[in-house]
Amino acid sequence: MMTSIDPSLLISNKHSTTSTGNSSLGKDEFLKILMSQLQNQDPLNPMEDKEFIAQMAQFSTLEQTTNMSTMLEKFIKTQTQSDSILKYSEMIGKQVEWKATEETGNGIVKSIKQSDTGIILELDNGEEITNDSITKISKAE
Structure with a gap:
């Protein structure tokens, strides 16, 4: 039984965009790289399970770090605003x-x-x- 990849998911069908400025990779870029690896792997020598699991763990860590950073920024902003009004009260x-x-x-x-x-x-x-x-x-x- 042969399964095929949906053609709409292929990287070659996606419009490429060029961006400047931010050189850090986010979770969207990480997923694109992972999908590209899976699509272009050698069928006779596929990616090892260990490699795939390690990359998924890295992705999970990246997502958790990003979420924690966002929440920390919100917390600091809230604390700064409330401290200011209390100080001036x-x-x-x-x-x-x-x-x-x-x-x-x-x-x-x-x-x-x-x-x-x-x-x-x-x-x-x-x-x-x-x-x-x-x-x-x-x-x-």
Whole structure:
């Protein structure tokens, strides 16, 4: 009994793309290389089971490492954002002086919020300033 490979899976039927920049191999590239090895192996001297199992183990390790890296990046981003808002929450009720370009002012911090650009402090007079424009912090009078 002879089984054949679906022609749509053959590498020769895939459009080749050239990319520049990232030289690291991902799991998609690893699978393509593995499929190419299987398609082009010598039928009289096929790949050893041990080699195939070792490559599958490498693929599994690569996938787990990639997933762990992605989750770690998400965790670090979450921690950084929550740490920032907690750190600046101590400023609620404090008198601040600020300077942004040519404008200056002061006020008491009423609330803190997180935005895409960073931490925004809302003052009691309705003004909103960024955390990097603060020049002085003192007790509210």
